Amino acid sequence: MTKDQIKAIAKLVVAVKERNGKPVNVYVVAATIESFGIREVDAKEDYGFESIMHLSNYIYKAYDAITLANLKNNNQRVAEAKTYKRLALTEYITTKNTKRFLVDYTSGLLHLFPVFLQVVAIILFGFSLWTYSHFNNLQSTAVVLGVIIGFISSAGFVQVLGKQVSYYWYNKDYHMAKHSTVQIIKNGTIAILGFFIFSLLINLVIPLYSLLFVVITFIYALFIGFLLLVLAPLYALKQRWMLSFSVFAGTVLALLLHFYTDLHPYYIHWTGILVASLISVGYIYSFFHFKLKNETAVKKKPKVMLSLYRNFNYFLYGTFIFLFVFLDRIVAWSSTLNRDIPYIIYYEKDYEIGMDLAILIFFLLGGVMEYAIHSYIRHMDFHQLQTKYSDFQRFNDKMKKMYFKHLRLFAISAAGIAVLLYLIVTQPWGYSRGFDEILSPLSIKVCILGSIGYLFLSLGMLNVLYLYTLGKHRKPLVAIISAFLVNFIIGVFLSRWVSYEYSVMGMLVGSLLFAILTTRETYSFFKNLDYYYYASY
Structure with a gap:
């Protein structure tokens, strides 16, 4: 290797570093070298290597002998400084997790404050x-x-x-x-x-x-x-x-x-x-x-077309999630079985009361979802900084373990909220105190079935939040459209052939399908999280 070739290699090491910082593998180095216009023949003549891949291997190994901090370009240094400022690296496996849960849970509930305020106002005034x-x-x-x-x-x-x-x-x-x-x-x-x-x-x-x-x-x-x-x-x-x-x-x-x-x-x-x-x-x-x-x-x-392409799935998901939430009401209110209605869609008080009580499950689980997604992002940032690229399976396993912890927390919280809802429905200080009337058997039935449905819907939406963080937006859309169709078919059938209040069964089965589809996709997502993490950048 001549003196000129050694100088050329040194310049190339610096150029690759300025372009990428520390590359994650040798293929990134090879791609970067090719992006500089360097050909296979140039690797032999200008750098003294048989091929670009041989040259890439040499440069990639050379990075291991250089201090990590010196391999970062300016953008990486700024980004890492912000990351370390945001991450509290010593708090992930300490008792401060409890404090984080309380803070994030409260934050999640505060985000729902506008809706909660309407519930309080209608009860009190x-x-x-x-x-x-x-x-x-x-x-x-x-x-x-x-x-x-x-x-x-x-x-x-x-x-x-x-x-x-x-x-x-x-x-x-x-x-x-x-x-x-x-x-x-x-x-x-x-x-x-x-x-x-x-x-x-x-x-x-x-x-x-x-x-x-x-x-x-x-x-x-x-x-x-x-x-x-x-x-x-x-x-x-x-x-x-x-x-x-x-x-x-x-x-x-x-x-x-x-x-x-x-x-x-x-x-x-x-x-x-x-x-x-x-x-x-x-x-x-x-x-x-x-x-x-x-x-x-x-x-x-x-660019208009680029904006449409990037946001089209998000737009449809947002629309279908609300179509799904309100569909059972429209189906029930349009049924003429066991009720006479003067218009094609006509409000039914007992059904609405049952669903309004049931949706408390979703609102109160909002705090758990807030904590789970914040915890997920913190853990992902932390573990990717601490894990070598070659040890990607360890990274995936740790994040998958965290996911199962979140599911356990979700289940425990749901059980506690279910007990609270039971007390609101059955105790003298609950619904009857706020509205001066007793819940009808129909409202209680709808409340029970609707609560189970909102539980599964909340689980599905939690899964979607995980998937959205790294740009996985197509499968959630397919899941909610499938759930919507099931909701419609079962709801229409039961509300027309059994009784109008059984349209809630469409919502329940649709929510169950949504939870199953998104949980399966999320499990696969965490099994290959390293791939999705790097593919998102």
Whole structure:
């Protein structure tokens, strides 16, 4: 090997390091060398090796003799400094795990505070931001359908907004974060309005409801959908306290107007929702204005087709998860078996009460899901720093062991929540105290079956959170679509041939299928986590 060849190799070692930092294997070195335009013939003439692979092996082994810190390029050093700052490396196997669980569990519950606040308000005052205990069945049908349409029509946009804004935010591209926020909120609002116009035209051709009913329903849908759209960025931007505050302010205003004015409940609801939305919009505007004050704007637009490709599965998943959640209600309310209904879909109080109680399982398990996903990310970052590439199976085994621990915690928490729900249903201080009425046998039956369904749905959604962290988004979409179809088929069959309340069985079996499919996929995911981890970068 000549002196010139030795110098050329030294320069190549530096060039590969600056491009990749410490490469994970020899194939990365070979690919990098080829990207420099170096050919097989050049490896022999310029570097004194028989082939690029021989040269790559030499360079890769040379890295083992160099201090690890010296192998990192500037981007890696910055990223690692942030990682070590975020990770508390000594806390993973200590009693501080309990503290972490309590913090994350509480954080998860706080994220659901807006919904929890509505439950508390309706129990204590009979009135909340979008519900009223003294509505008749027709009014309840209009309001509940409006709320359901608002949730479903905005769900896909909310899912995409969370993903897109989080991506730009963590990459400190604040201008694109703002652009995405404004654009997605605008598109979501237009979609809700478009659905309203389409439904209005259908109702004119086939008059299913009165015009006033349709207008009231879609004002609720528009306001609820817009509220969800403007609250979603606060979650992605880590400004979750404002999310809770804006809903709290809107709820307090609605209660004050209810008790101290003669306004109709419809107008009170719309005013409260609009105020909560405007508070959120004002804060988001001020937040981005402050962040971008010293930032130089880069005039670039995201490629539309690329954005659609990246977000299409997330959009569909968000839409189908809410379609799934509300499907059993629509199926039950449209059944004419054992009940007479004046319209194609008509609210049924006992069924709704049972499902409202059952969904407490999902809300209270939200804290466990929050802890599990945070713990998973911390452990993954920690173990990948501590594990050699050649020892990837050890990395997979440790993460798989962590997954089973999370499942045990999930099961224990679910058992505790089930006991709490049982007490709420059966004890004098529970439901009967809050609403001054006894639960009907039908409500109790629906509550039991719905609770089991929401338990499986929560497990499936936890699995999806694991898969989403490393970009595995197609299988969750297939799982929720399959579950939706099962929910629909079984729900329609039982509600038309047995009794209308058995539409909840469709939701239960669909949730079970969703949990099975996602658990199987997640187990396979953890068995090959090293591959998915590196493939995501």
